[in-house]
Amino acid sequence: MQPHPDQLAALVAIVEHGTFDAAARHLHVTPSAVSQRIRALESAAGRVLVQRTTPCRPTEAGQTLLRLARQTRLLYDEARDALGDSRDDSGGVPLDLAVAVSADSLATWFRPVMSDVATWSGTTLRLHVEDQAHTAALLRRGDVLAAVTSEPTPVQGCVVEPLGVLRYRPVAAPDFAERWRVGRGHDWARMPVVVFNEKDDLQHDLLAGRVGRGGPPPVVHRVPTSDDFREAVRRGLGWGMLPDPQALPDLAEGRVVSLLTRGHVDVRLFWQRWRLDSLALGTLTDVVRAAAREGLRRPPASP
Known part of the structure; x- marks a missing residue:
């Protein structure tokens, strides 16, 4: 099949704007024209591409064409x-x-x-915030053209390269740490913990190494923004894993203390991007590489 660019544009507009009517407004055509383009595309593909739900969602086959549509849009732009x-x-x-x-x-x-x-003329940056263990799924669905991910295996149609290591440390407010002290350590099984969201396993993975897989402590606070998560830990709501760019200044100022002398978790990060000969995507990749060189630790050398 050789989809027409107008049909691919209709598919992207429906997925990004949620309904056929909203897609029509975005494309400055009638809803009937959008419906005809999608029906023609589905007829050529021989399968349903869009789930007519609210909002509309692409089927598995639709996700494949959605990637093509967004790649085509980037190259046309x-x-x-x-x-x-x-x-x-x-x-x-x-x-x-x-x-x-x-x-x-x-x-x-x-x-x-x-x-x-910000210095690039006529460019829109659309950031999708997702846990690094789950960002690759957005590439598979065609929602994004590149991702910072902890997944080293490239998604089909993508290339991957290492960026560096983001180190996390278990820290807590000084008063909180003292309150939960037991001998020379802390009461990990009962000490309240702060997590980012239901996908955040950093704290639970560290706990598993300290107290086994007996389940989370009785009190688990959920704070789903990075800056507020940091503030929650600094204010004594619970202990949490802070990345070094946040943890090290707070440790130096005495805002938090480390709960483990040598305890840390290193998360290796990778840059996955579509395999496209795109000047904009190549330039973005160069900028991300430069930022990673400045802000991340170097990955350990392979044995």
Whole structure:
């Protein structure tokens, strides 16, 4: 099959805007025209591509074509940009760069990437915040063109490269640590803990090594933003794993103390991106590499 660009654009618009009507408004066509394009695309593919739910969602086959659609859009946008057509500083169609990144990375070493992209004319950066263990799923669905991930195996159609290591340390407010002290250690089985969300296993993995797989402590607080998670730990709500860019300044200032003298967890991060000959994607990759060199630890040498 050879999908028409208008059909692919309709598929992207439906998924990104949720309904056929909203997609029609975005594309400046009638809802009937959007329906006809999707029916023609589904007829050519021989299967349903869009679940007519609220919001609309792509089927598994639709996700495959969605990746193609977004890749096609990126290359068309770059071609228009190179020809000086349809996009300038005063308006027009921006070049769309969708990237998945974890909240901790976004709050720390990734921030210089935003500073750099801010200088790019006519470019939209769309960040999808997701745990680094789950960002690869967004690549598989075609939701993003690149991702900071802890998954070293490339998604089909992608290339992967190591970025570095983000080190986490178990810390707590000084008063909190003293309150839960038992001898020369702490009461890990009962000490309240702060987690980011239901996908955050850093604290539970550390606990498993201290008290076994007996389940979480009685009190588990959930604070789902990186800066507020850090503040919750500093205010004594519970102990938590803070990344070094946040933990080290707080340790130096006495805002928190380390609960383990040598305890830390190193999370290896990778950059996965579509395998496309795209100038914008290549430039973004260079910027991410530079930020990682400055903000992440070097990965250990292979034996």
